Amino acid sequence: MSETHNFVVLGGSGAGLGVAHSFLKHIKPELDKLGKAYHLYVVDRSSHFFWSTGSPRSVVSATLLPADELFTPIADGFKSYDSESYTFVHGTAESWDVEGRVVTIRLSDGRGVQTLPYYALVLATGVRTPSPATSIHDDYATSKASIEDLNRKIPSATSVIVAGGGPTGVETAGEVGHFLNGSAGWFRSRPSNPKAKVTLVTKGDKLLPVLSEARAIEAETLLNRVGVDVVYGVSVVSSVTDADGKTTVSLSNGEEWTADVYIPAWGTTPNSEYAPAHLKNDQGYIKTNGTTLRADAAAGPRVYVAGDVGDYSRGGFHSLYTALPVLATNIKRDLLAAASGRPDAKPEGPDRPFTGSTAETQAVPIGPSGVGAVNGWRLPGFLVWLAKGRNYMIGNIPMTVNGDMVRRDNTVWKQ
Ligand SMILES: Cc1cc2nc3c(=O)[nH]c(=O)nc-3n(C[C@H](O)[C@H](O)[C@H](O)COP(=O)(O)OP(=O)(O)OC[C@H]3O[C@@H](n4cnc5c(N)ncnc54)[C@H](O)[C@@H]3O)c2cc1C
Structure with missing residues (x-):
């Protein structure tokens, strides 16, 4: 095997976990076959994934939805992989040296900072709401x-x-x-x-x-x-x-x-304080090529943006789940091309394109009923309750954290 390349994912929530598991399941095995050694780092300031979707009910009473049910250790989701292939880093990304291709992480256990060089970098640090009851603010x-x-x-x-x-x-x-x-x-x-x-x-x-x-x-x-x-x-x-x-x-x-x-419960702020200003838009979202989901070219090669922190995202799981296969495919194309040793190291053929939807799609439980629409079609209240209000979809937590969500190869794509 050659020198080990670091595949670094900042943020271990829906977007970061989706990319990390896609990497271990569908991308790294192909690189292994070429004799290219990679190590995955997932960095999050919280040791536990938070299913914030359930927080509007959980904040009211533990008898309705206990807080404990919304949090799951991130590291546990990777136990099925070879422990040599990944590391979970509990810490906060504080700065990003774009030229030097290094991120600096403030470790949560008080041991100071860790500088983490990367060969490929995924920015998936999401957004926060004003209250820590509805989103992660630190741990x-x-x-x-x-x-x-x-x-x-x-x-x-x-x-x-x-x-x-x-x-x-x-x-x-x-x-x-x-x-x-x-x-x-x-x-x-x-x-x-x-x-x-x-x-x-x-x-x-x-x-x-x-x-x-x-x-x-x-x-x-x-x-x-x-x-x-x-x-x-x-x-x-x-x-x-x-x-x-x-x-x-x-x-x-x-x-x-x-x-x-x-x-x-108003507004969101992107978690992008670690990123240089020229790579963010006026609101602080990371500038992203909205078709390939690579970061702005000024971020350098093999830098990608996943989930709500990207300026391409409409927020929410619909946008996220549409983006994940595009990201996984284009990351795989880039890394295989780089592994080929060709001087230009550019993947052949077109990238997999992201086509975000602007359709009216949202489900909002309100007490025992709710309002919603799918692609502009009204959802009756009982369906909003059935699909979401019943238990705020907490059944999705395990597959998000352990990677079953991307079990099928999401890099298979025909132009
Ligand atoms: C209350 C609430 C209810 C919601 N309900 C729904 C819903 O019903 N349906 C729906 O589709 N969407 C819903 N959403 C939106 C959905 O949760 C998000 O779209 C989704 O979580 C985005 O995932 P993400 O991974 O991009 O970011 P986030 O989930 O925001 O996660 C970002 C991760 O990055 C970590 N992080 C942040 N900064 C740093 C840093 N500097 N260093 C290290 N780690 C860092 C955080 O700790 C966090 O784990 C809801 C959101 C909220 C807040």
């Missing part, structure tokens, strides 16, 4: 503690403010409302005996930007049915929590509201 323990803190407060709350009109805000408000207030009976639009005043504030003039106006109106009706009021055109400017645990939010209209519980 998973922070997210788990944040969920458990809300579990302690919500059952006795008589006032709850949720900020954000996207799916996370709508689902969370729906779960809180349903848990505290129950649901409206037949021929009623609101619960008869609500226990708490639950308010969803959004700076937009409609809920759920991905879905149509009709479905947004349907969402408000369903929120009302679990005792949630929606206030449009207002954003939370700041919030202060006092010693009693009550939070006062200052709103963009100048008002101040106080509630037992405040849950910020």
Whole structure:
């Protein structure tokens, strides 16, 4: 075997794990046959994968969905492979030397930093929401503690403010409302005996930007049915929590509201602080060739962008699962070409193209029902509940972490 090349994946969530398992299952064996030695490094600041999809229900009460069910050790997902072929690094990517082709990782165990040279690099560090209860901010323990803190407060709350009109805000408000207030009976639009005043504030003039106006109106009706009021055109400017645990939010209209519980669920920030500015767009997303899913050419050869941190992504699993086969195929093409020893080392023939969809596709559970669409076709509430609201799809966690999700060779492609 030749010198060992490092295949480094930053981020061990849906996107990073999808690429890492594709590499070990479908790409590395082909390189092994050519006598080329590769080692996979998966780097994540959290030791555990977080199924954030389930957090809107989990934050409400452990009796509905215990936090423990949302977290799984990332390293356990690789146990079926030869231990010589991979390393899980628990640490935070702090900087990236593009010229030197090295990333610097701050190790989570306090041992300082590790510099990791790479032959190929995959950026899959995703995005974060304002609250660690709904996304990873550092290690998973922070997210788990944040969920458990809300579990302690919500059952006795008589006032709850949720900020954000996207799916996370709508689902969370729906779960809180349903848990505290129950649901409206037949021929009623609101619960008869609500226990708490639950308010969803959004700076937009409609809920759920991905879905149509009709479905947004349907969402408000369903929120009302679990005792949630929606206030449009207002954003939370700041919030202060006092010693009693009550939070006062200052709103963009100048008002101040106080509630037992405040849950910020608006907007996302890309986790790309380690990347140089010239490789990011104005919002901090990594500039990506939207057809090949390689990073901008200025990032150098064999650098790829997977999942939500890329400027090509619409976010969500639909976009992710469409991108993974494209990434795996083009990575395999590049590495086999590089292994061929040809002077230009360019793969022959066209790259596998990514064709992202802009169709109206989203499923948003709201209490015992929900709204949604697939390719512009309305999903009835009971189907949204069946597909997602029943258990927030936690059955997908094992196959995401152990790689069964990409068990079939996703690099097989005919032009
Ligand atoms: C509350 C919530 C509910 C959602 N519900 C749905 C849904 O129902 N359907 C759907 O399709 N999509 C949903 N999504 C979106 C979906 O979760 C994302 O599209 C998906 O997780 C993106 O995967 P990713 O791997 O790109 O990034 P992420 O899941 O964001 O993961 C990024 C990973 O990178 C790590 N990381 C970040 N920075 C660094 C660093 N500097 N160094 C090392 N590691 C780092 C993080 O710890 C994390 O593990 C939801 C998102 C949220 C927040």
